[in-house]
Amino acid sequence: MADKPSVLRETDDEARKLARVSLRSARSASLAVVEPASEGFPFVSRVLTGIDTDGTPIILISALSTHTQALSADRRCSLLTGEIGKGDPLAHARLTVQCEAERVDRDSAAHTRIRDRFIRRHPKAQLYVDFPDFAFFRLTPLRASLNGGFGRAYVLSGEDLMIRSPAIADLAAKEASAIEHMNTDHSDAASKYANTYCNAKGTGWRICGLDAGGIDLASGDQLKRLEYETPLQFEWELRATLVKLYG
Amino acid sequence: MADKPSVLRETDDEARKLARVSLRSARSASLAVVEPASEGFPFVSRVLTGIDTDGTPIILISALSTHTQALSADRRCSLLTGEIGKGDPLAHARLTVQCEAERVDRDSAAHTRIRDRFIRRHPKAQLYVDFPDFAFFRLTPLRASLNGGFGRAYVLSGEDLMIRSPAIADLAAKEASAIEHMNTDHSDAASKYANTYCNAKGTGWRICGLDAGGIDLASGDQLKRLEYETPLQFEWELRATLVKLYG
Secondary structure: OOOOOOOEOOOOHHHHHHHHHHHHOOOEEEEEEEOOOOOOOEEEEEEEEEEOOOOOEEEEEEOOOHHHHHHHHOOEEEEEEOOOOOOOHHHOOEEEEEEEEEEOOOOOHHHHHHHHHHHHHOHHHHHOOOOOOEEEEEEEEEEEEEEOOOOOEEEEEOHHHOOOOOOHHHHHHHHHHHHHHHHHHOOOHHHHHHHHHOOOOOOOOEEEEEEOOEEEEEEOOEEEEEEOOOOOOOOOHHHHHHHHHHO | OOOOOOOEOOOOHHHHHHHHHHHHOOOEEEEEEEOOOOOOOEEEEEEEEEEOOOOOEEEEEEOOOHHHHHHHHOOEEEEEEOOOOOOOHHHOOEEEEEEEEEEOOOOOHHHHHHHHHHHHHOHHHHHOOOOOOEEEEEEEEEEEEEEOOOOOEEEEEOHHHOOOOOOHHHHHHHHHHHHHHHHHHOOOHHHHHHHHHOOOOOOOOEEEEEEOOEEEEEEOOEEEEEEOOOOOOOOOHHHHHHHHHHO
16 A cells, blocks of 8 residues: 555645634634543533634633543643534534643733633623633644645644734723724624625624734624734724725 | 532433433534544544444544544544534533444444445435545443533433344344335325424425434434434334324
8 A cells, every 4th residue: 555645735824714713703612631530531522712812712611520620630632613514514614723721810910801802702601700610721722733624634833823913912902992982883894894704694793802813703693703814013003904894 | 618519410311311312413523532642632523423223423534534543543532412502502412422432344244234324314425435544433432421501410321322122133124124115105204203303393304214212314404313212122113113103
């Protein structure tokens, strides 16, 4: 038998964008951890997901769950995103991200930022986010593999999934007020963005996230990611970008 | 701090049935394996699933994939099923099954049976099921955890997910012809079963599986499981059961 054929394609910007959109538009994901006290048995369950302002995936999990107990003993984990659409479930893009998990200290500034973003994405999480047994974890991506459908496999670096910009902190400080302004004073903008750039229908859209890399759009159970071509480098670019995309 | 509160409920027949239906009505699942050559890093990806006549979950995967390479080195794996419905993704039941994987020998009688059942469930898999790099694996359940929604967690044994009956082989021998007969001569029966017992709408349903434990029903991208109260103990019970359910 000859050498094993490779199904890997060369990773290009289109694949990177597909991977970022898959990760950043996920409401939930499958999370695999190492089962505690089992000498390395994998364990997979479902988690709610968010994204920090630098692109790091976020999960909110209970200390009573197997995954929290597992991550406290071994922080290695694997996250699977990608919606199952119509037709063959394997014809749709999905992304596996190999990560290291780190608990977010409840007293940190990061916690406030992550909590606010998470609740804007998952309003119902407000019911339990402050329960003492719940905690956020940041999942730092180490490497990833994208399967864009049959015969379209790509390897990505953790860095491919990050948002890098000197404007991240300034944009984060302004995020809540900018979203409030857009959803209140320009309430048609979110639907226009979703319809024009995200192949999404309907007029009930709202902005639920604004970061250097793009815009998170929500409508009922739907979540879409409008990913900028390149991240904003200055906080003052945000307004012009939102105006330009509105057209 | 007091003892850690338990969120586990006592496993009853309702929980067992919910778990079986979740597993047996899945078209695809998240499969976590131990990543090869990484000293135990978990790796999760999406797979197509089927069910053998004794209830054992089946997957069809390519030797080019990470999961096949992983299972060849370490057969421990974790399978997550449960559809994400409307509203909060964590409000819907999902099942984690801890399994040991075993490749199905292509020359075995089991392969013919498993292949036929799998293709009835996933007609499009016919395109690649016989490619030399594809193989079926049986995933023997060792233990499982069911999350039926917030605060409704149950532990199950592997045995809870199996179908036990002396009639399994006889029913398997008759399965293809019984399905053909039902879908051809009683073509409204599948839709009636789906509408009456599976909370499913529409008239386009067909039977895609008949085993000692119940009936698999398919319509487009939908798959439903009509689970009998108790498994059939004799092959001759099948006809009477189908007639009785028709009403």
